[in-house]
Amino acid sequence: MPAVSVENLTKVYGEDTVALDDVSFEVEDGEFLVVLGPSGAGKSTLLRILNGLTTPTEGRVEVGDEEITGRRSDIAMVFQLHYVIESLSAYRNALTGALSRASLLESLLTWYDEPDKRMALRALDTVGLLEAAEQRTGSMSGGQKQRVGIARALVQDPNLLLADEPVASLDPKAANQVMGYMRSAAKERDLTTIASLHQVNIAREFGDRFIGIRDGEVVFDGDHDDLTMDAVDEIYYESEEDAEGVLEA
């Protein structure tokens, strides 16, 4: 049985802005799926629906045999701009992943259960930040903040990890490092992951399987061997003339 099942997903904003048009695919348990596509293709809308942040106009999504109808603590998200709380340490940021398991008072006083505390430190260890656990995230680099964001997602102990262009704002070295940590964390935990990415080379390096979305429709679904230059052109350009025009320019 697939870990994630997306069936005939359509999302229309307003009266006629179609963000997703009859999108269907399945993701196997432990698979690292990368969603590729140009800006405005519908990648973020897809991830927001998978995370229960947006309701689809039509269709359904099942994660772990249960339909998504709203936010779920077993689905974690890594955001493009990390959204860490800069006034808190990396450790306390990672612990916010355990908020759904703690009462308000416990979370305010950092009285989390022992296993949650250990999980936060292990997650920071996984992303190479154990020694910086007590450092304020406000003084960290963009790549480090994003790694804290990944640690926070891991502490949720999710069944599905989503990442919305997690390295879009990072330099190539930091981007590779962050993706490497995310990939190894997912593999260690056999965690199903869906990440939207812009950079095809990074996608190739870290993804198991790739889906291409253009104008809200799935135009590509395949593995490394299928993701040829022609396939990339098909994902990013309307026609061959467009692709050639860009190359000539």
Place this chain on the structure above:
Amino acid sequence: MSTEESHVDRMLERIEHHQRVRRILIAVGLLVLALVTAAGMTFIGFRLANLVREFPGFIESIWDFMPPNFVDFTLYSKEHYQYGQVAKLEDFYQPILMSFSNPSTFWTSIVEQEGLIGLSVITIAIGFCGTVLGFPLALIFGVLGSERVTPFPFNFLFRGAMSTIRAIPALVWVLVYIPLTGLGPVGALMAVATDTVGNLGRLFTDELEEIDDGPIEAVGSTGASGSQRVFFGMLSQVFTSFIAWTLYILEINVRIAVSLGVVGAGGIGQYINNRFFGFLEFSRGMAGILMVIVIVLSVEMVSSRLRARLRPSEHEQMTFFDHLKDLLTTSKWLGTGSGKRD
């Protein structure tokens, strides 16, 4: 135990130790805060025993306010509603119903500046017009007070002017303006406008200090002049926040207008003062207090919905006519609009 686990254990122990120290320091800090507060309260003569002793009398006096008497709701109710010596529940709703059965009285009350309706409009007008009159100077002082626009120490001329204005409360400004306008709504309007320059200007300055350098550099790199950099690189970034802060100050100004009325500057505040201290008509004074609550809540509701509509995602790429059409969308006023795209 693996090396990784021992690292985690060591780190957990270190963090727990630091947290214990922090908790002790927080507890000591809270204790000091409690002691200083207790000393302050004792200094000004606060005695809990006195409050407990007077409490039953206080509750009894509150009952004198009930039920609120809305006989002064409009000119019509003022002239036609008869109420007796003993307060009745009808005094609360009958004058309101009576006024609604004769709607033209609302307009007459506003024009004549009579009744709770007319006086409420005076209060709202003082708050609104004071905000509008104060806005241009607040904008000029606020922008010039920012170190990003005017180099240090010259920006302190404007910052200093705003701090001086803020140091004097509106309640004092209205007294300062007495030789110019007398004690009344015009003086209150001037006081609110002056107060707006100090408060709104300061918010504008602070907002400008927080903006991104990127867009300013980008505009500068096009060869734009200094003033173009200010308008396109800086003010364009803070336009919506400036409007949001202005609406927030409008809310505060309407409250200030009520307080200015209490010291004799007209409007609903003066009505409340007269009922309580002039004529000892507490139930009619209570009706005035309820009107203040309605005014403040209405202004806050309209202002907060307007501010919600200023969020960029809600009206990107909309023309002026789209905005007008959009005003009819009830879901947006109620804050139940849809999310954003990709």
